[in-house]
Amino acid sequence: MKLVQKIGLSIFTLLAWATGTQAQMVYSCDFENATDRAAWILNSKPVNRPNLTLENNWYFGAPGQFGTAGQYGLYICSDTTTGKPIYQGTGNMFVTAYVDLPALTATPHTIRFDYRLAGSVTAKLDVWWVPQTVNPVSNNSPAPNYGGSKNGVKLASSLYGSATWKCFNYVFTPGTTMTVPGRLVFVWISSAGAANPPSACIDNIELFQGEGCTPAPTNLAYNDRMKLFSWSGSAAQYEVCSYNQTKDQLTPITTVNTTNAAMQFTDEGHYDLYVRSVCPDGSHSQWVQMSHFAWIPGLRCIDFFDFGASLMNTGICYVGTHTNSTSHTSLTFSNTPQVVDLGSGSPQSMHTLHTDLGEIDPNTTVNGGLKTVPDGEIASIRLGAYTNSGEDARIEYKYRVPPGQVSLVDLQYACVLNSGGHGEENPFFQLDILDAKGRQIPGCTHAYFVADQSGTAGSGWHQEGDIFWCDWKKVTFSLNKYGGQMLTIRLTASRCIFDTHFGYAYFTLNCRDGGMQGISCGDFSTDQFKAPSGDFNYRWYYQTDTLRTNVLSEDSVFNISINSDTVYVLEVINKEKVDGQYCSYELVADPNPRFPIAQVTRESITHEGCVNKVQYKNTSYVAVINRVTHEPTVSDKDTIENVIWDFGGLGELQTVDSIVSFEFPAEGGQFIVTARASMSGGVCDSVYSDTLNLPNLLQATKENNIEICNGESYTYHKPTGDIVITENFTDTIFGTNKYGCEALEITNVRVLESFIDPTDTVRICDTESYPFAGRMLNKTGFYKDTLLTARGCDSILSLDLTVNPQLQATMQTEYTVCPEDGLSLPFTLENGDYDSVTIYSDMAAQAQGFLPQYGFRKADVKFNELKLAIPNAGGNVNDFVLAGDYTFEIHLHTLYKECVDQIIPVTIRVNYSSSVVIQYGSYLFLYDAENNGGYDNWVSYQWYHNNELMVGYTEPQILMPDTTAEAEYFCMITDADGNSIATCPVHYQSPVYVGFEDVKTLHVYPTHVEAGQQVNVVEGGKVEVFDAVGRLIQVEDMTIGNQTIITAPQVSGVYFLRSGSRTARIIVK
Secondary structure, X not given: OOOOOOOXXXXXXXXXXXXXXXXXXXXXXXXXXXXXXXXXEXXXXXXOOOOOOOOOEEEEEHHHOOOXXXXXXXXXXXXXXXXXXXXXXXOOEEEEEEEEEOOOOOOOEEEEEEEEEOOEOXXXXXXXXXXXXXXXXXXXXXXXXXXXXXXXXXXXXXXXXXXXXXEEEEXXXXXXXXXXXXXXXXXXXXXXXXXXXXXXXXXXXXXXXXXXXXXXXXXXXXXXXXXEEEEEOOOOEEEEEEEEOOOOEEOOOEEEOOOEEEOOOOOOEEEEEEEEEEOOOOOEOOOEEEEEEEOOOOOOOOOOOOEEOOOOOOEEEEEEEEOOOOOHHHEEEOOOOOOOOOOOOOOOOOEEEEOOOOOEOOOOOHHHOOEOOOOOOOOEEEEOOOOOOOOEEEEEEEEEOOOOOOEEEEEEEXXXXXXXXXXXXXXXXXEEXXXXXXXXXXXXXXXXXXXXXXXXXXXXXXXXXXXXXXXXXXXXXXXXXXXXXXXXXXXXXXXXXXXXXOEEEEEEEEEEEOOOEOOOOOOOOOOEEEOOOOOEEEEEEEOOOOOOOOOOEOOOXXXXXXXXXXXXXXEEEEOOOEOOEOOEEEEEEOOOOEEEEOOEEEEEEEOHHHOEEEEEEEOOEEEEEOOOOOOEEEOOOOOOOEEEEEEOOOOEEEOOOOEEEEEEOOOOEEEEEEEEEEEHHHOEEXXXXXXXXXXXXXXXXXXXXXXXXXXXXXXXXXXXXXXXEOOOEEEEEEEEOOOOOEEEEEEEEEEEOXXXXXXXXXXXXXXXXEEEOOEEEOOOEEEEEEEEOOOOOEEEEEEEEEEEOOOEEEEOOEEEEOOOOOEEEEEEEEEOOEEEEEEEEOHHHHHOOOOOEEEEEHHHOEOOXXXXXXXXXXXXXXXXOOOEEEEEEEEEEEOXXXXXXXXXXXXXXXXXXXXHEEEEOOEEEEOOXXXXXXXXXXXXXXXXXXXXEOOOOOOOEEEOOOOOOXXXXXXXXXXXXXXXXXXXXXXXXXXXXXXXXXXXXXXXXXXXXXXXXXXXXXXXXXXXXXXXXXXXXEEEOOEEOOEXXXXXXXXXXXXEEEXXXXXXXXXXX
């Protein structure tokens, strides 16, 4: 895409123009086509100097491209790594770029191309047509001359002075020297001198026969108020676009059928506005351009461009004079705003805007003079005139300091002061920051510069005769102590007291957050603090170093441990002195997370004056969480930056005030009020919410209800006169309700008769009492009482009261059972009665097969004993309920509904089944997990005999010391989780055989063997081998003759052999 639109890049014939001539495209190139680029010869060198080194060269690339799309143009550059069109001006040189073209006819032709080149008289561009017999090489010598005997024709001479894109358009009639094949040559010429980029940039070249169909537009103008770009012209159509100089961006080309186009800018800065005529045949006139400065009100925190004599302006202008010639204390300004602005080019202007980025102050020349607009800005304000006599100038800007942040104001200034040798009576420039009452606020908020012949010139100032001037400097003022306050920034430029020497200054004002990076809110973690950028020096301290004696660092970046909770202090110091001192401010660097806490209380709801008014108290704060101890504290240095109130969609308010009120509609209704407290620019917030249900004040009526006894009277005071009432009466009038709203007022008079109330029948539980006639009753009975109404009318009350007993039962709360048994839960009824019982099982019990609940009717409960079956009690050991504690709730449901049920929690311990214990002769063994129901985490054991602890019996197998029939044994087993549960008891059983060592029915030899030795079992058949704890470890069935041969286990110990019902014991050494 490019500004010059073409039907194609080949030669084409245009339609007949109004003059009757025909036009023909000779050459067209926008450099986007690789074939086109390949036809160009860049930086050609003399044959005898092939290794010539040139500082500046032609290149293809984006810096030379002009359009809304595309990647290529032609440009001069001394260093392509910068990606910018820059050049060096250290000596004489010229560099060429050319392309071969066909011969021209001796009829009018037009050459047109887009270009930009700031340059100077020592850095410029020439364009030539030369015959192809001329070799336009580059060289480090003065500019070439292709005229004379070389038969060249110069088409453009010494182009420079435009940092923005322009369209070059030149109409010529070729002479005889151009009617042969030629070359179009672009020549960059430079010599010693300061560089002034951009260098030469070329795009969208057209060479065609003819002069064009329609004149280019004229009288270009832009209307800021209407946002309208307009021009004069006679074409039916025009193409328009704009170029943002700051962003180097071109808008898409649009076509309009009028001599104006809507054009609105979203960014501040300098724009070039382009327009060209569209010819009936589709060709175009040349592009014409105007420059425009766009300033958008409200985009800056201080709209310092917005100045004038109206109180609606951000900056209000004043004019002043000296009432006498003794000192500057006689300087007086009028209270009536006045602006003197005759344009930036007028010496008489006292308050004027300068927007020319290349403009040099007319009273300065040293070092190239003073630029009226500083680098990086789009404009500046000049305060003061530079005439021989005149008045003094002042501007006052109102600025509300943002709450909850470190607010900095940057003043950039450049002074031009004409010294008259008067000392302190010389011209001066001054800045003051004032509070809402016009008082100077404490701290570095005053700056004063006076023209003298001593210190000023030596402090970065320049002297030219009796004029002292300083180049652009920046000073920064910290206003973080004044969050939420409205301040005045006053700037004053004064002439000398004798009104014979001028003084003026250029300035810009900006504000920014001066807080440091690395401090945020919420769950963040930091190991680095970054100081605010600017012309500052820095010093870091521990916060506990109150005397500021130990400087930890002077770098802008301060690194800490990621786990540190140490708080530091940063001192930020201006590099420029203000009134002889280096102003500074301090920041606290706290790495601990911070959170806003919205803390709001509703203080009152009132309805006076027919208004629903609600008042809140805001005590929101910032909480700091220590990232080591995780302890919260209320921050003593951070504040809530903003609180946004939403009053149920009826209105929104942003304020950090402690008291906030809002008036809701008299119609009332439900409203949700929120207060969103935030910090760190809204990154973190906390929300308070309150739901209001407000009455409809308009519908509320005032109702007067009066009761009198039969035979009495009431005097009704009606606005039209009093009325004596002796019977039931109702009247309505129009008045004011209790909220102060206009409403109906109703008066009701009711005549009361003596009456007997129906008897109340009441049932209560014996744990409560019933109020009757001023007494608390808790016994069954029939009660009466006689009362008087407020008017003394009799009223007889009767009560039939029944008091029922509260259900109360007692029962054991802990039971121990074996999984093979049933469960009996007896209870004793102490008071009241029940009609049913429900037993609820916990989840652990349900997992073992217990039902979620069991129900019992009273008729099914015999002798107040609840019978509960244990699941799988008749199964094998692998199906039994797991040993452990299970919780059940016994719900006894009261017979009397006015009383409450009784709930008794019961814990039932299920012991290990006795089947986990096996007796072999006089030994007792505990089965392993494969035979004990799956218990595999037993770690310790303690055996008991007849409920007495057996000291030293702590193995999973024991030799029973008591083999009487009455002997009872059980083992207390502790598992890996620390749970100790007993086995159900086992009794000594007389064995079929006496003992393993005495068994003769299973003949084994040898009985004392080595590991892995062969053991012979006579008539053994299938033989099982168990270890000492009853675990089956191997099975052998290798029979040779009448013997079974087994291999002894590899681990030493006692082992038992079993074949059928016969057993024997062997010992492996």
